[in-house]
Amino acid sequence: MTKLEISSQAAKKLKEASEMAQKTIDEFILSFVDSYVATIDSDVQTPLENDVAWTEEEVQELIKPVPLTGKEMVEGGFVGGWEDKGISDPVAFLEQQRVNRKWNKFSW
Secondary structure (H helix, E strand, C coil), X not given: CCCCCCCHXXXXXXXXXXXXXXXXXXXXXXXXXXXXXXXXXXXXXXXXXXXXXXXXXXXXXXXXXXXXXXXXXHHCCCCCCCHHHCCCCHHHHHHHHHHHHHXXXXXX
């Protein structure tokens, strides 16, 4: 049997999670590992039977920029400034964005 050393804090969290799932710790770990492996497997992209092979010319045509008229830009909402976004003080807005980013950085 393989031994796995974990911290007491991790062991406590693991026990709480297994109780919430109403499974033994072994069942919970196996379920977690299966889910994790499935996530890894889904990241590996394999071609499907119905996938279309694109030629270089088709790809270039798809990524070629299409200029918009001024009317199309306005209708699409691509123009405007701070006021159009409801922001009266851009300095305060940017500072708040920095604070939000700092706090969201550590929330998993």
